[in-house]
Structure formats: C-alpha cells, structure tokens
Amino acid sequence: MQLQKPPLPIIPPIWAQSRQEVCESFDYFRSYQSGVYFSNDIVKGYLLGGSPASRDIFHDKGRLIISHGGGKAESILDYRRVGPARFQQAQDQEVTDKSVRALLKNYTNRRPLVLLVDDKYALFPFNLGASGYTYVVLGFYWISHAWAEYQPASNGCRRVVRWKFAFRWCGPDDPWWTASKKEGIILDAVTGEFLNFSPSTSSQPLSRSSSSTAPNDITTMTCDVCSKKSPVIYSQGWMCLNPSCSSFWSLRGREPDQLDYDAVFIRPVAAEFRGLPDLRPGKPVQTIDHITTSYAFSKGWHCEKCGRLSTRFKWEHWECSNCHSIHKVPGRLRVAKEFWHQRPSTEFLHSHIGKHSGLIHKLPHLCSPSSEVRDILQHNVLTLMLTSCRGKIHLILGTPLANKQADEIFRQYQEQADKGELLLRRYPLTANKLRGTFLTNYFSQNSGEPYKYVGGTGNTVPFDRAPSSVCGALALIKERSRLALQIDIPFNEILSAAYMERQKMSFHSDSERGLGPVVASLSLGSAALMHFRPRAASKKTKQLAIVLTLIIRHGDVLIMEGDGVQKYYEHTVIPMNFRIAATARCIGT
Numbered sequence: 001m002q003l004q005k006p007p008l009p010i011i012p013p014i015w016a017q018s019r020q021e022v023c024e025s026f027d028y029f030r031s032y033q034s035g036v037y038f039s040n041d042i043v044k045g046y047l048l049g050g051s052p053a054s055r056d057i058f059h060d061k062g063r064l065i066i067s068h069g070g071g072k073a074e075s076i077l078d079y080r081r082v083g084p085a086r087f088q089q090a091q092d093q094e095v096t097d098k099s100v101r102a103l104l105k106n107y108t109n110r111r112p113l114v115l116l117v118d119d120k121y122a123l124f125p126f127n128l129g130a131s132g133y134t135y136v137v138l139g140f141y142w143i144s145h146a147w148a149e150y151q152p153a154s155n156g157c158r159r160v161v162r163w164k165f166a167f168r169w170c171g172p173d174d175p176w177w178t179a180s181k182k183e184g185i186i187l188d189a190v191t192g193e194f195l196n197f198s199p200s201t202s203s204q205p206l207s208r209s210s211s212s213t214a215p216n217d218i219t220t221m222t223c224d225v226c227s228k229k230s231p232v233i234y235s236q237g238w239m240c241l242n243p244s245c246s247s248f249w250s251l252r253g254r255e256p257d258q259l260d261y262d263a264v265f266i267r268p269v270a271a272e273f274r275g276l277p278d279l280r281p282g283k284p285v286q287t288i289d290h291i292t293t294s295y296a297f298s299k300g301w302h303c304e305k306c307g308r309l310s311t312r313f314k315w316e317h318w319e320c321s322n323c324h325s326i327h328k329v330p331g332r333l334r335v336a337k338e339f340w341h342q343r344p345s346t347e348f349l350h351s352h353i354g355k356h357s358g359l360i361h362k363l364p365h366l367c368s369p370s371s372e373v374r375d376i377l378q379h380n381v382l383t384l385m386l387t388s389c390r391g392k393i394h395l396i397l398g399t400p401l402a403n404k405q406a407d408e409i410f411r412q413y414q415e416q417a418d419k420g421e422l423l424l425r426r427y428p429l430t431a432n433k434l435r436g437t438f439l440t441n442y443f444s445q446n447s448g449e450p451y452k453y454v455g456g457t458g459n460t461v462p463f464d465r466a467p468s469s470v471c472g473a474l475a476l477i478k479e480r481s482r483l484a485l486q487i488d489i490p491f492n493e494i495l496s497a498a499y500m501e502r503q504k505m506s507f508h509s510d511s512e513r514g515l516g517p518v519v520a521s522l523s524l525g526s527a528a529l530m531h532f533r534p535r536a537a538s539k540k541t542k543q544l545a546i547v548l549t550l551i552i553r554h555g556d557v558l559i560m561e562g563d564g565v566q567k568y569y570e571h572t573v574i575p576m577n578f579r580i581a582a583t584a585r586c587i588g589t
C-alpha cells in the first residue's frame with residue numbers, strides 16, 4: 001500500500017498553479033515544454049516531475065537529489081487526441097544534446113541552478129497537490145556529479161543511454177521544507193486559508209539532517225579500455241561510465257541487474273555557496289519615463305504575503321490569484337505621436353503581398369466620403385481582392401485630421417482601462433495543451449453581443465453599459481466602413497484588445513457560427529504587422545506560407561469583407577509596442 005504523503009508543513013516561499021505563472025514570473029524557469037531551462041548554454045532552472053527512473057533519489061531531506069535529465073525520454077504525443085495514444089520512443093542521450101550539454105557545463109563550472117518540483121514528482125515527501133501547490137521552487141543546487149547509465153526502455157534495443165545528475169543543496173541555510181512544525185503554517189491554496197499544521201498528519205519526522213559534511217572527493221578509477229576516469233558510484237563495484245567505451249555499464253564483464261549507491265557517494269558534502277541571490281522575484285517598480293506598458297509590466301509577479309506567482313491578468317494592476325493582494329504602479333497616458341518613429345523591419349517596410357498568393361492588389365484610391373463629411377475626410381484606401389472571389393481586405397489609412405478622433409479614443413481607452421471602468425483581462429485559451437490554465441497573450445474586453453472566441457460569453461458588457469472609449473471606437477469604425485463599402489454595416493459587437501510590449505494575437509480566424517461577413521478593426525497607438533496565411537486543410541497538413549502582410553498604424557481601419565476571408569485564411573497581429581485595437585463584428589445576424 002502506498003503511504004499517504006503529509007501536507008506541506010510550511011508555505012512554500014515561491015509556488016504557482018500553472019506553468020504560465022512560473023514562466024511569466026520566475027526568471028529562472030521559462031520553458032513551457034522542457035524540464036530543463038537554459039539560455040546561452042547555461043542551465044538556470046530544472047523541473048523535477050513525474051515518476052522517478054531507477055536510482056533517482058531525494059536523499060538527506062532533499063539536500064541531495066539525483067535525477068535523470070536532458071530529454072529524449074519516452075513521451076506521449078498529442079495526448080488530447082481521441083483514440084489510442086501515440087508514443088515517442090526513448091532515445092539515447094548524447095553529450096551534444098542541447099540540454100545535456102548545458103547541464104554538463106553547469107557541472108564543470110560549478111554553476112548553481114534552481115530546482116523546482118511539480119505535484120507529480122513522486123519523490124517529494126509532501127503532498128503538494130492536496131494544498132493546491134502545482135509548482136514549487138526548491139532553491140539553488142549545484143551539480144556534484146554527472147554520469148551516463150543504461151536505463152531500460154521499450155525501444156528496439158530495450159535500453160537507452162541516460163544522463164544522471166547529482167544535485168546538491170547550495171545552503172548555507174537548511175532547505176525551507178525542513179523547517180520545524182512549530183515554525184510552519186500551512187496555506188491551503190485551494191481555499192486560500194492559513195491552517196495550523198496538525199502534527200498527527202505528518203508521518204515524516206522533520207529533524208535536522210546530520211551536519212557532518214565531507215568534501216566532494218569521490219574515488220575515481222581509470223578504464224583499461226578507454227583510459228577515461230569514472231567515479232565509484234555504486235556499492236556493487238566500479239564500472240566504466242563512458243557511453244562510447246565498449247566496456248560501458250559492465251560490472252565484472254556483465255551488465256548489472258541491481259545497483260545501489262555507495263554510502264560515500266551519497267554522504268553529505270560541504271558546500272560553500274555564499275551570496276546567492278534571493279530567488280523571490282522583486283516587485284515591479286515605477287520607471288523614470290512612467291511608462292507602464294513595457295515588457296516588464298506584462299510579466300507576472302510574486303506575492304510576498306502568500307508566495308504565489310501570478311500572471312499579469314488584469315490591466316489595471318497585478319493581483320495575486322491566491323490571496324488577492326494587489327500591486328499597482330501608477331503610470332502616464334501615452335500619445336500616438338510617441339509611435340510615429342516606428343519602422344518595421346526592412347522586410348516589411350511596406351505592406352507586402354506574397355509572390356504566389358493569388359492576391360490582386362488594387363492601387364490605393366481616394367474613397368469619396370459621404371456628403372456631410374466630404375471636405376474633412378479624404379482617406380487613402382488600399383483594397384486587396386482575394387483569389388477566387390473569396391473576399392476583399394481594405395486598409396483605410398488614417399489622416400492627421402481624422403486621427404484627432406482616434407487620439408481621443410486612444411486617450412479614453414487608457415484612462416478607463418487604468419481606472420477599471422473598462423475591464424481588460426487576459427482570458428484562458430480553450431485550445432491549451434499545458435497543465436493549468438493558459439491565458440491569451442493580450443488583454444481584452446467584449447462589448448455588445450457575446451463573442452465566444454475570447455473569454456466565453458459571460459464577460460460581455462452590453463453596449464448601453466459600455467464605456468465611452470468603446471462607443472467612440474464603434475462610431476468611428478461604422479463611419480469609415482460606410483465610407484469604404486458604401487453601405488451601413490449593423491455591427492453589434494466590439495472586442496477591444498490591448499497589447500503591452502511584446503504581446504500579440506496569434507494566428508486565428510474569426511469563424512464563429514453566425515458571424516456576419518464584415519469584420520472591421522480600428523488600430524490605436526503603436527504600429528503593428530498583420531499577416532494572413534491560408535488555413536491548413538487539416539491539423540496534419542503542412543502550414544502554408546504568409547500571403548499578405550499589412551502594416552497597420554494609429555487611426556487606420558482594416559476591413560475584412562466576405563466569409564471567405566475567415567473560411568480560407570487566418571491572421572495574426574504583432575504590434576511593435578503598446579497598442580489597442582477595437583474590432584467590430586455582426587454576430588447572430
């Protein structure tokens with residue numbers, strides 16, 4: 001029978017419930033797929049999760065952790081697919097594999113890295129999941145040894161070369177999870193309540209480990225065949241651990257069945273790592289320019305009250321997803337003039353039509369405005385006809401005079417979003433394959449009719465309660481669309497999207513059921529690149545190349561006319577910096 005693990009006796013100093021919270025808030029771990037996070041060949045963070053391989057250990061209360069790392073393990077592909085799961089077979093790891101190479105570099109340079117565990121890591125002695133801690137940061141470790149082993153695998157060779165790493169606690173203090181019960185309180189992350197720790201629930205004595213430590217000098221022996229040195233790791237005897245040697249993994253001429261670590265190899269080792277930085281991310285602070293839409297402001301934060309890492313999911317401030325503490329940095333409003341200097345890369349200096357796109361480009365023409373506004377509105381309109389009469393794309397360029405309206409709408413958007421009168425949020429993506437929620441890479445708010453694509457239907461504000469920024473954007477879009485299409489479009493929904501620096505809207509098509517054939521959006525603030533590409537016929541088909549790139553700037557209105565634009569193409573918008581867009585649609589018409 002498996003013993004029930006006790007709950008954590010203390011609040012972890014740094015923890016999270018989703019991988020995105022970790023990656024957006026904790027600089028030492030920013031990898032969404034791999035368990036090893038490295039940059040420039042240096043490992044910064046290593047995530048321990050899942051079932052242990054043979055001889056993986058969590059020893060001496062976690063001061064020594066031995067783990068197999070570096071990828072190429074057996075894995076399930078497309079695990080959300082209906083039907084039998086497809087497996088990727090395990091493969092031999094090589095010293096040249098990027099993560100193995102980086103881990104080995106940390107080892108040779110004695111460079112500390114940060115270990116994290118998730119609630120599936122079987123060797124952690126506490127039940128993290130029961131308290132809602134999905135990811136927990138353990139602290140700084142250094143790699144005292146790295147060596148290769150054979151591990152059984154269900155591939156053709158029945159075994160693969162895996163690299164093992166011995167991670168040792170850097171100290172100088174004891175690991176935080178070994179604090180005595182009296183010192184600790186439990187935070188129940190599911191209910192958000194602080195609980196007193198009940199001693200009877202623990203089956204683990206939390207005594208201090210032996211303080212007697214030894215230097216890291218393990219006996220090594222030289223292989224007669226390859227002349228390479230390997231350490232004495234197993235109590236059963238010494239083996240050559242060079243995977244390219246013919247006597248690799250051979251114990252007295254035979255492959256070993258049972259191996260245990262030698263007592264000397266796993267004894268406590270003295271570590272002298274002083275002056276390591278505090279791992280708790282600092283609070284974001286005001287900058288000299290008072291700009292609060294730069295990249296640093298889009299990142300998550302660490303709640304000093306309860307230790308939770310949270311994404312920046314509200315526009316107006318950071319909020320802890322656990323205890324709801326708030327952190328706000330006051331900023332200033334930005335004006336369109338600040339983005340005039342922006343030049344997209346030379347590749348996209350001008351709107352660009354792919355060579356084999358089949359798109360017909362109508363030269364910019366002057367579009368006659370309706371009679372009452374004729375003398376003030378003269379807009380350049382770029383119209384692109386899609387192949388096989390699939391539809392048209394019109395880009396109505398703003399003019400300095402007409403942009404006065406856009407400037408005011410931009411100002412109101414910022415003011416109302418900052419005060420929380422316009423609730424801009426990052427909503428969960430429905431097509432997420434990661435554990436936990438995964439939020440869009442932009443903030444949005446929907447007004448008018450519900451639009452399922454973002455935020456579900458529950459977060460929509462009817463037009464009669466929508467703030468003036470949204471109503472102003474709707475009026476401007478209606479006016480410009482009438483100008484370009486010579487008809488009134490009965491727009492009944494507006495999605496306002498706000499992007500901080502480096503945020504974007506990924507490829508998608510607005511193909512919601514009941515969507516009318518005209519979709520029009522107003523651009524405010526920074527310039528953006530809008531790319532169109534044909535939709536892949538199926539998930540398995542190779543994605544086709546971009547056929548059209550438009551540069552959209554402050555005050556421009558882009559119109560997608562015809563169902564075919566959404567049916568045959570998808571688009572992405574990549575702003576060059578802080579930008580707001582209001583996209584109007586006709587829903588359920």
Ligand SMILES: O=C(O)CCC(=O)C(=O)O
Nearest residue numbers: 495497505521573581583
């Ligand atoms: O212009 C933008 O920022 C994105 C508009 C868009 O693609 C959408 O709302 O679906």
